[in-house]
Amino acid sequence: MTHPDTGLRADPGSFRDPTNRVFHRDGEVLRGLDDRATADWRALAGSGFFRALLTEGKVCGTEEVAATPPWSATLRHERIPFVSHPYEWSFGMLRDAALLHLDVLRAALDGGFTTKDGSAYNLQWRGAAPVFIDVGSFEPLREGEPWAGYRQFCQTLLYPLLLQAHLGVDFQPWLRARVDGIEPDQMRRFFGGARRLLPGVLTHVHLHGAMQRRNSRATTTDVRAQLRDAGYSRELAAATVRGIEKLVRRLDRPPGGSHWSDYQRTCGYSAQDRLAKERFVEEAVAGVDTPALALDLGANDGRYARIAARHAGYVVAVEQEPAVVDALYRALRAEGQRRILPLVMDLADPSPGGGWRGVERAGFADRTRADVVLALAVVHHLAIGRNVPLAAVVDQLANLGAPGAALVVEFVHPEDPMARRLLANKPDGLFPDYRRDAFERLLAARCRIIRRAELPSGTRTLYQAVVGG
Amino acid sequence: MHLAYLDAGSGSLIVQAVVGGVAGAAVAAKLYWRRLVARFRRQPTDQR
Numbered sequence: 256m257t258h259p260d261t262g263l264r265a266d267p268g269s270f271r272d273p274t275n276r277v278f279h280r281d282g283e284v285l286r287g288l289d290d291r292a293t294a295d296w297r298a299l300a301g302s303g304f305f306r307a308l309l310t311e312g313k314v315c316g317t318e319e320v321a322a323t324p325p326w327s328a329t330l331r332h333e334r335i336p337f338v339s340h341p342y343e344w345s346f347g348m349l350r351d352a353a354l355l356h357l358d359v360l361r362a363a364l365d366g367g368f369t370t371k372d373g374s375a376y377n378l379q380w381r382g383a384a385p386v387f388i389d390v391g392s393f394e395p396l397r398e399g400e401p402w403a404g405y406r407q408f409c410q411t412l413l414y415p416l417l418l419q420a421h422l423g424v425d426f427q428p429w430l431r432a433r434v435d436g437i438e439p440d441q442m443r444r445f446f447g448g449a450r451r452l453l454p455g456v457l458t459h460v461h462l463h464g465a466m467q468r469r470n471s472r473a474t475t476t477d478v479r480a481q482l483r484d485a486g487y488s489r490e491l492a493a494a495t496v497r498g499i500e501k502l503v504r505r506l507d508r509p510p511g512g513s514h515w516s517d518y519q520r521t522c523g524y525s526a527q528d529r530l531a532k533e534r535f536v537e538e539a540v541a542g543v544d545t546p547a548l549a550l551d552l553g554a555n556d557g558r559y560a561r562i563a564a565r566h567a568g569y570v571v572a573v574e575q576e577p578a579v580v581d582a583l584y585r586a587l588r589a590e591g592q593r594r595i596l597p598l599v600m601d602l603a604d605p606s607p608g609g610g611w612r613g614v615e616r617a618g619f620a621d622r623t624r625a626d627v628v629l630a631l632a633v634v635h636h637l638a639i640g641r642n643v644p645l646a647a648v649v650d651q652l653a654n655l656g657a658p659g660a661a662l663v664v665e666f667v668h669p670e671d672p673m674a675r676r677l678l679a680n681k682p683d684g685l686f687p688d689y690r691r692d693a694f695e696r697l698l699a700a701r702c703r704i705i706r707r708a709e710l711p712s713g714t715r716t717l718y719q720a721v722v723g724g
Numbered sequence: 725m726h727l728a729y730l731d732a733g734s735g736s737l738i739v740q741a742v743v744g745g746v747a748g749a750a751v752a753a754k755l756y757w758r759r760l761v762a763r764f765r766r767q768p769t770d771q772r
């Protein structure tokens with residue numbers, strides 16, 4: 256969708272607020288502002304709170320550049336290394352994203368500003384650190400008005416957190432299925448009876464829903480005026496935000512463990528195997544010339560993502576188990592890791608495109624052109640566990656890499672105890688092609704194999720290959 | 725009138741007063757009281 260004359264490409268995810276739009280030019284992330292947004296930006300750029308947020312890294316780097324017509328002003332933003340969506344985050348990630356949003360809002364309110372919206376999509380990640388990206392969302396505060404973004408905040412941040420913290424329901428499918436998040440009217444059905452008394456539920460879910468129903472015919476213009484007349488103040492707005500923040504801090508029940516949480520203890524690897532594998536992976540990644548993006552598929556506790564991060568600019572660690580990702584996120588956050596992004600995703604059901612025309616939120620494949628793809632002890636899960644034809648698995652691994660990318664893949668032989676366990680759940684002889692020689696042939700058809708190694712246990716083979724080579 | 729691009733939701737605006745502690749609840753009460761008074765004031769003319 257690049258414009259032939261100007262080289263500008265409108266960002267398909269940026270259209271909801273017509274006063275400012277994100278577009279791309281020569282790999283730069285730019286934001287065009289109309290007259291009104293320009294006035295807001297000038298005020299914002301001169302404010303102390305905004306400079307402090309930038310310095311603290313809470314808001315993505317932003318500077319004004321020469322205006323691109325037809326916009327009155329143009330901003331250039333720091334590039335986020337890998338764009339992710341809230342339904343790919345773990346509970347801890349969504350919670351930290353929510354806390355950052357509230358933190359940014361509180362700073363804005365203190366500085367006489369507010370944010371126009373409150374969406375989870377206002378946030379992105381630099382590794383395990385959230386960052387507020389929607390600089391177009393700041394506007395001067397109008398005295399006497401509550402936060403316009405509260406409803407969005409509830410639907411895309413608070414409600415998903417309540418579902419997980421109070422009921423143990425994974426929130427990701429809800430956010431993935433509904434671009435605007437969960438409505439109060441749906442939420443309240445989860446929280447009947449005594450559950451009404453769980454923190455935050457009575458007010459933010461039931462009362463909120465009831466107020467919406469009772470005021471469905473009142474316009475927001477009228478209600479804003481009524482609230483102002485009744486004495487709603489800036490202090491009240493700040494108190495409300497503090498209250499929500501206190502609630503979100505209380506919602507810290509990490510999701511329960513999963514079968515995979517204990518993988519490193521139960522994986523059946525010998526120490527020798529692990530050492531050989533670590534060395535192989537390290538050498539493979541180190542051999543790539545300044546890889547910008549590495550993917551670790553089936554990342555589990557991130558052991559190999561960390562090895563990749565020694566050499567790659569950025570690593571995306573994909574793992575299907577939300578609890579495993581959450582544990583990884585918490586560990587990375589504690590380490591202050593800024594170059595490994597953990598994501599919840601099932602490789603057999605990767606994020607599709609979502610929102611308007613299915614492009615507002617880009618699907619995983621459209622966002623991913625990695626320079627290194629690690630697929631370690633995961634092929635058997637797809638080929639045996641999920642019945643994906645081996646050729647299709649190999650194709651997909653190659654497709655996630657840019658041409659010339661390094662693919663590091665571990666093939667678990669059908670005789671390996673872990674593969675045998677998966678095979679035991681399927682009828683005998685269902686996967687006659689799940690063999691080492693067949694795998695190698697398929698890999699060679701898509702890639703150039705440059706190195707292979709047998710692990711000491713004798714039932715696993717590592718390959719290093721060049722995509723399309 | 726400066727309107728937001730996002731429909732903030734009328735109920736979502738009011739409920740924020742209610743969750744804002746005692747002072748907020750007072751604002752919400754005042755809003756409802758005024759609505760009630762306005763309705764009674766209107767009624768005689770409405771019924772003509």
Ligand SMILES: C[S@@+](CC[C@H](N)C(=O)[O-])C[C@H]1O[C@@H](n2cnc3c(N)ncnc32)[C@H](O)[C@@H]1O
Pocket residue numbers: 515518522552553554555556558559573574575576579600601602603604630631632633636637
């Ligand atoms: C055998 S472990 C391998 C972990 C690590 N890559 C290693 O080599 O030590 C397999 C991991 O892949 C994850 N996994 C299995 N199927 C998956 C899928 N369809 N999508 C994403 N992750 C998956 C599991 O949850 C588990 O953490």
